[in-house]
């Protein structure tokens with residue numbers, strides 16, 4: 013009744029199963045029958061998993077939590093696209109009404125150097141936290157803040173900063189990138205903080221530290237294809253990468269002189 | 270029964286916190302690094318506490334079940350955060366926020382805590398802005414506000430429909446800065462499964478590494494739980510799937526009193542249930558009620574589509590019943606009204622379990638672009654889930670479990686009755702009484718974490734005698750083997766139902782008998798039924814796979830469901846003992862002639878603190894009596 017359709021479909025799934033990072037993986041076939049078109053993609057997997065458990069098999073591991081497109085937990089590549097075929101949609105927001113009866117759906121983990129597989133569709137994205145730790149913040153201790161309206165911020169700047177800050181850290185950009193680069197993720201954070209006066213003063217150090225860390229962690233280089241922005245469930249703009257490259261160049265020159 | 274002492278400091282309400290801050294003992298700066306503090310949870314409360322305590326120089330160990338601390342459930346908060354800034358010059362003040370919160374909570378919160386919260390609220394906004402939280406702004410560059418239920422001023426700060434995300438990212442980044450600086454050690458994908466108590470004080474935790482299954486021990490001088498609420502006891506709720514009660518329930522079983530477990534909030538505006546496969550319910554932010562109008566058809570069983578029902582055939586029941594607050598009546602009241610309409614047979618949609626939230630008039634008045642600017646992302650979310658366009662057809666909404674006002678009992682210092690065990694955020698019972706106002710949970714989480722615990726824990730550490738202990742202590746060994754035995758037990762049942770099967774069954778019972786309205790017979794029946802669920806769980810559960818060497822989500826779920834079952838029973842007992850209606854606790858036997866909650870201040874003006882007495886006996890009730898010196902005890906009216 014969430015949706016009004018009340019119909020069900022039968023699907024064939026090809027799902028990547030992998031015990032852990034050390035063991036190789038392979039695709040396994042599953043039937044997903046009688047799936048309500050109002051169910052979400054993750055709810056479809058729940059149904060499959062409940063059947064697997066009752067049949068004595070190991071359920072498919074995948075990450076999830078909020079199931080409303082904001083926590084960045086869910087991942088997986090669906091029919092070749094991180095988070096599936098719909099634009100601006102995380103896997104948990106993808107609904108089965110977007111599929112047809114009889115479809116075969118291929119489901120794999122996000123694949124990237126810096127995201128080792130933990131199990132099945134679940135990957136380790138803690139490298140993102142390591143990048144934030146080296147500079148993705150404003151260095152202000154609790155209790156040191158002036159009145160919030162003391163420094164007006166033009167609405168356009170605040171809105172743009174928000175657009176960059178809307179990143180959910182899911183890693184789809186990395187999975188979509190042929191080089192496994194994290195430029196969109198880093199660019200979004202650098203952009204968010206650079207667009208606000210509060211973040212300006214340590215801007216140069218920030219962009220240098222975060223970019224260096226990104227490389228150190230095994231993320232690849234950007235070759236400007238823009239695949240990252242297309243895959244992003246939050247429409248983080250490619251502009252952020254352009255801006256960051258500019259700022260990185262400026263900061264590097266400054267550091268040398 | 271013992272009398273619980275909230276340790277409220279003396280003095281006038283305006284001076285209590287200021288004086289208390291001065292009177293508390295301090296830990297000398299160079300001694301702070303000698304203390305290790307364990308923080309469990311990285312939502313708003315946990316991250317803000319961890320960051321601030323590390324800035325002060327303490328050694329902080331932080332734990333969360335998520336892969337990254339930024340994925341905590343706080344990330345999903347949509348609508349906003351309250352603060353008594355009075356930037357709109359519309360008559361707001363610390364006193365008004367205090368008053369609204371005490372009244373909104375139906376006079377079941379501790380006045381002194383609420384006043385402190387209101388006093389601190391402006392500092393939170395300052396802090397967040399300094400961190401780069403991109404709040405909504407006006408063209409002139411100043412901060413914007415909107416209104417939330419239960420208030421007649423505009424004091425809610427917001428970042429589009431993603432306020433929780435932006436605030437949490439701010440707190441997370443502040444904490445990650447301390448990780449880099451060495452003050453915080455981060456332990457992700459760790460689930461606290463036990464509290465370790467030595468000589469009566471909380472001295473550590475035992476965790477399970479969710480990637481490897483290893484059971485690990487961690488010792489400290491104080492333990493801070495910020496593990497969120499227990500709304501998932503209903504199975505279907507607006508909470509994230511992993512939100513759970515295990516940490517607080519384990520602490521309860523180690524001696525911490527559980528405060529007001531039956532005070533749970535059912536949020537009026539959620540997308541209704543659509544089928545069995547449903548795994549959660551999605552909230553449609555309360556902010557929508559600024560412009561959306563709630564209605565049902567006047568006549569029963571009217572199955573026409575909404576646009577065919579003319580205005581005089583519609584019952585805009587919130588506007589009719591509560592002319593002064595209208596669609597912005599508080600949550601408990603609005604949810605109950607929706608239930609009344611559905612029970613009368615006037616619900617809408619295929620199942621009849623929904624009411625309309627209609628933007629037709631707002632779109633006419635403001636234009637589609639303004640409505641889209643205000644609520645675009647929420648409309649989009651609604652459309653993704655339901656396949657319907659809310660610009661064209663009214664949203665269908667229904668109440669769902671959302672928030673828990675109850676939690677571990679804490680005193681004014683946010684310390685439980687177990688010395689050293691501090692509880693912050695939604696996990697404690699403290700500030701919202703029997704009903705929380707919208708946009709006040711974020712405020713409380715950040716107030717507790719940034720501005721209260723950094724002071725009060727220092728006082729504890731400076732006053733307590735804390736001998737050095739390590740994880741070699743007998744108590745750690747014993748607690749570890751308890752945890753191992755429990756995991757082994759869960760793995761060994763090898764029955765036929767999954768953790769989800771049993772959780773759903775529990776959820777149905779809770780929703781039916783311990784949900785939006787309750788009565789004595791129903792509650793007794795619920796207790797009996799929950800007993801059966803518990804039996805089934807321990808005799809017929811199936812957990813597939815292995816306990817170690819790999820991820821086993823089913824094992825994680827099973828442990829949490831076991832705790833939800835016991836907590837569900839306590840909720841029913843608490844609801845049964847409280848022979849009155851107040852806030853979200855609506856006992857059908859106690860209502861006014863026009864169906865409003867009827868409190869019984871002569872007999873129930875207290876916080877119920879329940880003490881665990883072992884598996885064989887029911888919990889024992891202790892009371893903290895509440896006095897209202899600054900807000901007059903009165904019947905709440907939103908008419």
Ligand SMILES: Cc1cc2nc3c(=O)[nH]c(=O)nc-3n(C[C@H](O)[C@H](O)[C@H](O)COP(=O)(O)OP(=O)(O)OC[C@H]3O[C@@H](n4cnc5c(N)ncnc54)[C@H](O)[C@@H]3O)c2cc1C
Pocket residue numbers: 309310311312313314315332333334335338340341342343344345346347348349350351432433459460461462495496497498507508509512513515516552671672693694695696707708709710711712714
């Ligand atoms: C959909 C939705 C929208 C909301 N919107 C608003 C709003 O607009 N305004 C408002 O004021 N409030 C809102 N709320 C309420 C508010 O979001 C929560 O009350 C608040 O964020 C809780 O924060 P917390 O820090 O207490 O806990 P949480 O954010 O729930 O964090 C809990 C933490 O504990 C960890 N944890 C849990 N158990 C364990 C364990 N056993 N071991 C180790 N770690 C553990 C988790 O990993 C997590 O890090 C909303 C709630 C929901 C569900």
Ligand code: FES
Pocket residue numbers: 075076077078079080081082083084085086102103104105180
């Ligand atoms: S589960 Fe949170 S974004 Fe998908």
